[in-house]
Each structure stands twice: as C-alpha cells, then as structure tokens.
Amino acid sequence: MNVLIWFKRDLRIHDHPALARAAELGAVLPLYIVEPEYWQLPDTSARHWAFTAEALADLRSSLGALGAPLILRVGDAVSVLDRLCRQHHIARILSHEETGNLWTYGRDRRVAAWARTAGVIWDELPQQGVIRRLASRNGWAGRRDAFTAAPQVAAPAALRAVAGVEPGAIPSARALRLPDDPCAHRQAGGRGHGLALLDSFLAHRGEPYRAAMSSPLTGERACSRLSAHLALGALSSREVVQAAAARAAERPGGRWPGALASFQSRMAWRDHFIQKLESEPQIEIRALHRAADRLRPLTPDPVRLHAWEAGETGLPFLDACMRYLRATGWLNFRMRSMVMAVASYHLWLDWRATGAVLARRFTDYEPGIHWPQVQMQAGVTGINTIRIYNPVKQGHDQDPTGAFTRRWVPELAAVPDPFLQEPWKWPGARAVLGRLYPEPIVDVTAAARAARDACWGLRKERTYREEVAEVIERHASRADPRFVNDRSPRPKRRTDAAQMSLDL
Numbered sequence: 001m002n003v004l005i006w007f008k009r010d011l012r013i014h015d016h017p018a019l020a021r022a023a024e025l026g027a028v029l030p031l032y033i034v035e036p037e038y039w040q041l042p043d044t045s046a047r048h049w050a051f052t053a054e055a056l057a058d059l060r061s062s063l064g065a066l067g068a069p070l071i072l073r074v075g076d077a078v079s080v081l082d083r084l085c086r087q088h089h090i091a092r093i094l095s096h097e098e099t100g101n102l103w104t105y106g107r108d109r110r111v112a113a114w115a116r117t118a119g120v121i122w123d124e125l126p127q128q129g130v131i132r133r134l135a136s137r138n139g140w141a142g143r144r145d146a147f148t149a150a151p152q153v154a155a156p157a158a159l160r161a162v163a164g165v166e167p168g169a170i171p172s173a174r175a176l177r178l179p180d181d182p183c184a185h186r187q188a189g190g191r192g193h194g195l196a197l198l199d200s201f202l203a204h205r206g207e208p209y210r211a212a213m214s215s216p217l218t219g220e221r222a223c224s225r226l227s228a229h230l231a232l233g234a235l236s237s238r239e240v241v242q243a244a245a246a247r248a249a250e251r252p253g254g255r256w257p258g259a260l261a262s263f264q265s266r267m268a269w270r271d272h273f274i275q276k277l278e279s280e281p282q283i284e285i286r287a288l289h290r291a292a293d294r295l296r297p298l299t300p301d302p303v304r305l306h307a308w309e310a311g312e313t314g315l316p317f318l319d320a321c322m323r324y325l326r327a328t329g330w331l332n333f334r335m336r337s338m339v340m341a342v343a344s345y346h347l348w349l350d351w352r353a354t355g356a357v358l359a360r361r362f363t364d365y366e367p368g369i370h371w372p373q374v375q376m377q378a379g380v381t382g383i384n385t386i387r388i389y390n391p392v393k394q395g396h397d398q399d400p401t402g403a404f405t406r407r408w409v410p411e412l413a414a415v416p417d418p419f420l421q422e423p424w425k426w427p428g429a430r431a432v433l434g435r436l437y438p439e440p441i442v443d444v445t446a447a448a449r450a451a452r453d454a455c456w457g458l459r460k461e462r463t464y465r466e467e468v469a470e471v472i473e474r475h476a477s478r479a480d481p482r483f484v485n486d487r488s489p490r491p492k493r494r495t496d497a498a499q500m501s502l503d504l
C-alpha cells in the first residue's frame, strides 16, 4: 500500500507516531505543502518562513537518510493532495493532529471533506498532551500526563519511498511574496539546533532558570529557548518533558530541583493553553468573555498602534522590549506579558490587532499558546487576574542597571541612570524628548487608572458573572497546582500603588 504522510507542525522523524505508523503500512510519500494563502495571513511573517525553511531542509536530509526524502509542493492543500493521491495510487493519508490557527482549522475541514468524497482515509494522530473533542476539562491533566509519560516512538529504521516523485524545491520568502522582515538575531531552525539548546539548557544554562527567567537580560540565556523548535515540532514536547525528568532523576543538586520543576510546569502550561484553542478555535477572533469585547474600540488608534509596534512610545523599557523583539524574534514571558498589557490597558488597543503584531514578530508563534495568552494579558477572559504591569516599575525591576534599555534605546545615552525609565522627570529632558526620542505617549499612572475603572465598570454589570461561570466550565484548569493562572473570580480587590492586580 502507498501511504502519504503529511508533515505540518511536526518537522522531525523522532517520536513521530504518524510517521512510524506509515512506515509499517507500506511505501511512503512524505509531503510538506507550502500554502501561499496561509503565508499571506496577518499572523504569519518572513521570519516564520525562514525558520520553517531551515527546519524543512533539515527534515529533508533526515528523511533522505532513511530512504524517502521530503517532497515539497506549493499550492492549495486539497488540490495538492488530490493530485498526488491520484498520480501515486494513494488511499491513505497520515498526519498529526494539528491545533493551528482558524485558517488551518478551516483548511483541515476542507481536506476532511475532500478525503471523504475521494475515498481516501485520513488518520490524524496526537503528538502532544492535547485532546481532541474533549467534552470537559475534568480529568484532562491526568490524560495529558499519561501521554507525556508514555514511551517515545523511535524513528523508523528505514523507509520505502513511493517511486517516481519529483522532490520539489523549498521556495524563497520572495517567491512567497512575504514582506521584508529583517531579524538579525533570529534563532536558527532545524532539529540539530533544538537538540543543542535542550542539551545546554539541561547541562548548565538552566540552573538559574527560576530567578533569571523574568529579566530579558538574564532570561535570554537562562530560559530554554526551545519554543520555536517546539512550535514547529522539530522536537516533540514529550521528548523534552522526558529529558527534563531524566535530568531531575540524576538529582543534580544546587538550584536544579526548583529550576526543573518550574520548567516542567511551563511544559504543562503549553498543553493547557493549546487545549483551550483546540476546544474553542474562535479564541483567535472572539474574547472568551464576550462582554469584554465591548471594552475597547474595535479599530485601534493607528498612531498608538504604530508607536507601540515600532518601539517609539516614549516609555523606555517598553520600547526596548519591542525593539529587541523585532531584532531577535523572541522575548521572555514576563516581558511578553508586559508589552501586551501596556498595549491593552495604557494604550487601550484591541487585542486582535496587537496580538497579530506579536504573532508576526515571535519566531515561535504557536496559535494555541499565543491567542489564549494574548486574551489573558488583555484581561478579556473573565477568569484570570488582571495585571496592569507598570512599564516604569518593570524597567527598574527587570533592568536594574539599565543596560538592556540603553542598548536598545541608544537615543537615551545622555539621560542619567536615575531618570532612565522616566526621562520626562529629568531636568535636562528637553535636550532629548521630542528631538531624539518621543515624549511619553500616555501618562502611565492616569492611563492605568482609567483602564482599571473601565474594567471595574464592566464587572459590575449583572450578566458578567453568569458568563464567567460558563468560561470556567469550558476552559479553566481543575484543582491542579501547576495551573495557578486560572481560577474562579474572587470578589476582593487588591491594588498596589505601582502596579495594579485585580482579581476579576
């Protein structure tokens, strides 16, 4: 039997259940489809493609070594699959279960409809702790843990290739008409790079993880940096979880136990968040708590949006983070939360527009983590604590020496250290602000207060709580200490002068 194995966000041969199954069934045609319509979406970018192209080249050589090099086709998935299945007498397709964006969800429905009428069997196999057609979150964590604890699937020893298939070239970003997207310090794609990161993280980089992850200065090295490789499936999440567990079993001492426990929590969050999008694909376009979608104007203020995206808001630490992201394709979790929170509260911008900007900028764009996190940091889920991060305080806390801010906002060279995060308070500000660097786009304190008042106003509405209960039922984690982010709303209000944290 000839079998087509359709690679999507699973660009590896190791721990690949669908590939292993295909190898058992007969001759295989390993395929990746470059879909031009996908690459025109507002949440895709040239940096995504560059990373993907490198991972594809790597996969092509791994599959080639097994005897069946990767086949590449550019076009609509249904047309490509239909043509290949007819030409090569293929009646069975295998792939992993993809939790992608709304577009890939729609495409998969079209492929499923085509397969039914064409008499082709399409089997999708899970590759992570995300459960398709999950009826309730009850018991989910146990099922997720069982998946990640199960033995990894070995790469096939060899593959028999379907004969006579033209391999097809990996297209350039220009051929896909992708807008220029310079990213001088982007991570390199390909499984070899992912494995090297896993190895160095578990051998030495990860020891200060817990204390170092929150600052962009130290997080760059102390975080695993595996996200882009996980997002494209160059590494399986199961192999990463098991490698970290094996390291913990060695009892490495020092700060390692805490570091590895925190890391494993994040790997669990990964599945927890992706499960939300799997269960409700509309999360990409609709707020979990519907009423929250009435908070901000749907059309974002273009001046504010541009300033935020360009790192030109006049808020130094925020601008430094946005410029760093543009140049590297990565930002640590705390700073992702802050840039999203400032966009949503202080600048009062709609989360869909700012979420798309960040999606394009993150080399590791993973829709299932991204959109639920974007909603959470924008305060539109109804079930998460609202955190109005203060960018000045974050600058002092996470960049105490000012080195990061100075590196990415060199226009502030003349500003003395005590005023770096609030240059408008410096008596010499006139020499810099409005000339070399913008005046602050908002008054941080007043903007945060206005946002807080608007959020509380919404909360007082009678129907608000009824809908919160529905969101909890659909998406909140159950009693599991790893998922402290989701919780039932509490009536108490806590504020602190510098940073507001509201349990809504």
Ligand SMILES: Cc1cc2nc3c(=O)[nH]c(=O)nc-3n(C[C@H](O)[C@H](O)[C@H](O)COP(=O)(O)OP(=O)(O)OC[C@H]3O[C@@H](n4cnc5c(N)ncnc54)[C@H](O)[C@@H]3O)c2cc1C
Residues within 6 Å of the ligand: 213, 223, 224, 225, 226, 227, 228, 230, 231, 263, 266, 267, 269, 270, 271, 273, 331, 332, 333, 334, 336, 337, 340, 358, 359, 362, 364, 365, 366, 367, 369, 370, 371, 373, 374, 377
């Ligand atoms: C607004 C916003 C958008 C985000 N968008 C993405 C995205 O598109 N893709 C993405 O991979 N992560 C996203 N994250 C989560 C997190 O910031 C990144 O996973 C992390 O910074 C990646 O760096 P790392 O691989 O070194 O992470 P590590 O700290 O080393 O964590 C290991 C892995 O755990 C997972 N993980 C870590 N933190 C989280 C989290 N908070 N929620 C879910 N999974 C997590 C990731 O797969 C990560 O690679 C987003 C966070 C926010 C606040």
